[in-house]
Amino acid sequence: MELGVVGLGRMGRIVVDRCLDAGHDVVAFDIDATAREDAADAGATPADTLDALAAELGAEKRIWLMVPAGDPVDAALDELAPHLDSDDVVVDGGNSHFEDSTRRAEEHDFAYLDCGTSGGPAGAELGFSLMVGGPEWAYDDLVPVFDAVATGPDGHDRMGPAGAGHYVKMVHNGVEYALMQTYGEGFELLHEGRYDLDLEAVARTWNNGAVIRSWLLELCEEAFREEGSDLGTVADHVAGGSTGTWTVQEALEQEVPVPLVSQALSERFGSRSTGGDTGRFARRLANRLRYGFGRHEVARTGDDA
Numbered sequence: 161m162e163l164g165v166v167g168l169g170r171m172g173r174i175v176v177d178r179c180l181d182a183g184h185d186v187v188a189f190d191i192d193a194t195a196r197e198d199a200a201d202a203g204a205t206p207a208d209t210l211d212a213l214a215a216e217l218g219a220e221k222r223i224w225l226m227v228p229a230g231d232p233v234d235a236a237l238d239e240l241a242p243h244l245d246s247d248d249v250v251v252d253g254g255n256s257h258f259e260d261s262t263r264r265a266e267e268h269d270f271a272y273l274d275c276g277t278s279g280g281p282a283g284a285e286l287g288f289s290l291m292v293g294g295p296e297w298a299y300d301d302l303v304p305v306f307d308a309v310a311t312g313p314d315g316h317d318r319m320g321p322a323g324a325g326h327y328v329k330m331v332h333n334g335v336e337y338a339l340m341q342t343y344g345e346g347f348e349l350l351h352e353g354r355y356d357l358d359l360e361a362v363a364r365t366w367n368n369g370a371v372i373r374s375w376l377l378e379l380c381e382e383a384f385r386e387e388g389s390d391l392g393t394v395a396d397h398v399a400g401g402s403t404g405t406w407t408v409q410e411a412l413e414q415e416v417p418v419p420l421v422s423q424a425l426s427e428r429f430g431s432r433s434t435g436g437d438t439g440r441f442a443r444r445l446a447n448r449l450r451y452g453f454g455r456h457e458v459a460r461t462g463d464d465a
C-alpha cells in the first residue's frame with residue numbers, strides 16, 4: 161500500500177519506519193526540512209509541501225496525520241481537502257479531542273479515521289496499540305497499515321463511529337495519569353518510609369510475578385536504574401494535562417465519578433503552582449515516566465520551568 165505521512169516527529173517517524181519495514185511505500189511531509197530529509201534517508205519519498213504529497217500519491221489516497229493536536233490538524237486537512245474525494249482516507253493518529261474528530265468527519269467528504277495511538281516512542285520496537293473510530297470500509301481498507309504500525313492484528317480495532325477512537329484514547333490517558341499517580345504514591349511512601357530501600361530492586365521484584373506488574377512499572381524500574389533511588393535531579397514538575405482534563409470534563413458531563421483520575425490531574429496542576437520545587441516524590445516520578453513512554457522532556461531541578 162502507498163501511504164502519505166504528515167508529521168515526522170517522535171511518533172510520525174515510527175509510523176514511517178514501521179510501514180517501510182512492512183513493505184509499504186511512504187510519501188512523507190513535515191514543515192521541518194531536516195525531518196523530511198531524515199525520512200528520505202530512511203527510504204520514504206519526501207514531499208516539500210502538502211500539495212506535493214497529494215500529487216505524489218495515486219488515485220486512492222491514504223494519508224496518516226501525526227501532528228500536534230488542534231490547529232495543525234485543521235490546517236493540514238484544509239490544505240489537503242481540495243485534493244481528496246470520497247474514495248480517499250485520512251487517519252488522524254494524534255491526541256485530538258474526540259469532538260474535534262466528529263466535527264472534522266462531518267466537515268469533509270473524504271473518509272476520516274480518528275485513531276488513538278498508545279505505546280509512545282518507547283514502544284516503537286513492539287508497535288503501537290491503535291483505537292480507531294470512523295467508517296468501517298475505511299478501517300478495513302487501512303488494515304494492512306494498521307497491522308504494520310500496531311503490534312500486529314490484535315493491536316488495533318475499530319471502536320465505533322467517528323470520534324470513538326479518540327474518545328477511547330482520551331479515557332486511556334486518564335487511566336495513565338491515575339496509574340502513574342498510584343505508583344508514585346507507593347514509591348513515595350517507600351522512599352520516605354522506615355527502610356532504606358533500593359527502589360530499582362523493589363520495582364524489578366514487583367515486575368517479576370507481582371499482581372501490580374505492568375509496562376509503567378517497568379518504566380519505574382528503568383527510571384530508578386537511570387536516575388537512582390532518589391530520582392536525582394528529576395524535578396517536581398509534571399507537564400502535559402490536556403487529555404486528562406478532557407477525561408475529567410467528560411466524566412463530569414456523564415456524571416461518572418472518576419476521583420482517581422481527577423486527583424492525579426490535580427496533582428499535576430499542583431506541581432506547577434507551588435512556585436518552587438517542593439520535591440514531592442510521586443510527582444517527580446510522574447515527570448520521569450512521561451519521558452519513559454513519551455520521550456517528553458524531563459524537568460530538572462535548577463531548570464527555569
Ligand SMILES: NC(=O)C1=CN([C@@H]2O[C@H](COP(=O)(O)OP(=O)(O)OC[C@H]3O[C@@H](n4cnc5c(N)ncnc54)[C@H](O)[C@@H]3O)[C@@H](O)[C@H]2O)C=CC1
Nearest residue numbers: 167168169170171190191226227228229232254255280454
Ligand atoms: N509522544 C507520545 O508519547 C505520543 C504522542 N501522541 C500524539 O501524536 C501527535 C504527535 O506527537 P509527537 O510525535 O510526540 O510530537 P513531535 O513534536 O515529536 O512531532 C510533531 C511533528 O509534527 C510536525 N508538524 C507540526 N505542524 C505540522 C504541520 N502543520 N504540517 C506538517 N508537520 C507538522 C513538527 O515539525 C514535528 O516534526 C500529537 O498529537 C501527540 O499528542 C500520541 C501518543 C503518544
Ligand SMILES: O=C(CO)[C@H](O)[C@H](O)COP(=O)(O)O
Nearest residue numbers: 255278399400401402403454
Ligand atoms: O498520549 C500519550 C501517551 O499515551 C502522550 O505521551 C501524551 O502526551 C500523554 O499525555 P500528557 O502529555 O498529558 O502527559
